[in-house]
Amino acid sequence: MAQTLLTRSIILAKFNVGDYDNAYLALSRDYGRLRLFAKSSRKPKAKLSAHLEPGTFVSTWFVPRFNRDNYLIVGAKTIFKPNFHKLSSNQNKTISNTLFLTRKLTQETEIEPNNIQAGFKLLKNCLANYLKPGISANDLILFQTAYLLKLLNYAGFKPDFKKCIHCQKKVSNNSKIYYDIINGGIACCGLANSPIIPLNCLKLANFLLLNPFSRVSKLKVHALLVKKVSAIAKNHLRYCVE
Ligand SMILES: [Zn+2]
The missing domain is CATH 1.20.1440.120 (Recombination protein O, C-terminal domain)
Incomplete structure (x- = not known):
């Protein structure tokens, strides 16, 4: 199994994929710009997506996906999320x-x-x-x-x-x-x-x-x-x- 990688990143963009999945673009501290993929992150009970709003500063654990040009997110933890509702x-x-x-x-x-x-x-x-x-x-x-x-x-x-x-x-x-x-x-x-x-x-x-x-x-x-x-x-x- 591929080694899990960890970095800090800022989420740049989020895209819907299919019915339940999300793709993300992130700028990371250790790997530069990354294409990330989160499986089932739009299902009602999914916890990942709250950590991955664009503009959020997040610790991300990810693994390369076989035959794909992106990485699968296996974990994410918010380091800092701006309070977007309170901003002008x-x-x-x-x-x-x-x-x-x-x-x-x-x-x-x-x-x-x-x-x-x-x-x-x-x-x-x-x-x-x-x-x-x-x-x-x-x-x-x-x-x-x-x-x-x-x-x-x-x-x-x-x-x-x-x-x-x-x-x-x-x-x-x-x-x-x-x-x-x-x-x-x-x-x-x-x-x-x-x-x-x-x-x-x-x-x-x-x-x-x-x-x-x-x-x-x-x-x-x-x-x-x-x-x-x-x-x-x-x-x-x-x-x-x-
Ligand atoms: Zn001149």
Whole structure:
């Protein structure tokens, strides 16, 4: 019989399979992204499913399934489950979006232990910030944008907020800067039919990309600026994955 494996993971998504079973996608601390399968977990007396809601931080015991590309869950124990009913709709929406982004930008083929742990820690820290009591809508966007930029970097799509993608010149206060969606970078020349980005946006974007959440959480930033940086990050995501 196959050896039982144990890891800590964050559930990213849940899918119904057949009448009673569930499949899950999880980001684990020791094995990276995992496809998991839970037999009969939707039967009324099943206890597993309560531990496996998306967004839950869980200890998972699992074994490889013969001739399948996923693992069978043989046990699960919640380490931390956010109280989703008590969170604001904004918090819940931001958590869902973040789990979705993580699904999009992580891969099952990652095998380097340090990278695996870094990805897990990044998501864990991000979620912890979302759960701060009384967090403002603006801070939620700020943390989500910081996470997206860090995740893009993690996935090998590091954006460069300092140099023009066409002429390689360092952008300055005198340049008219925009995000070039065709070429996937900031630009000061070439065909510009995108909205102009102020330099302080790029400074904030760079700060969010390079600094840990503990430093991001100390920022006081105007909502309009946060929205602009969020738009740049989303444009870069669109360029990288669509
Ligand atoms: Zn240029």
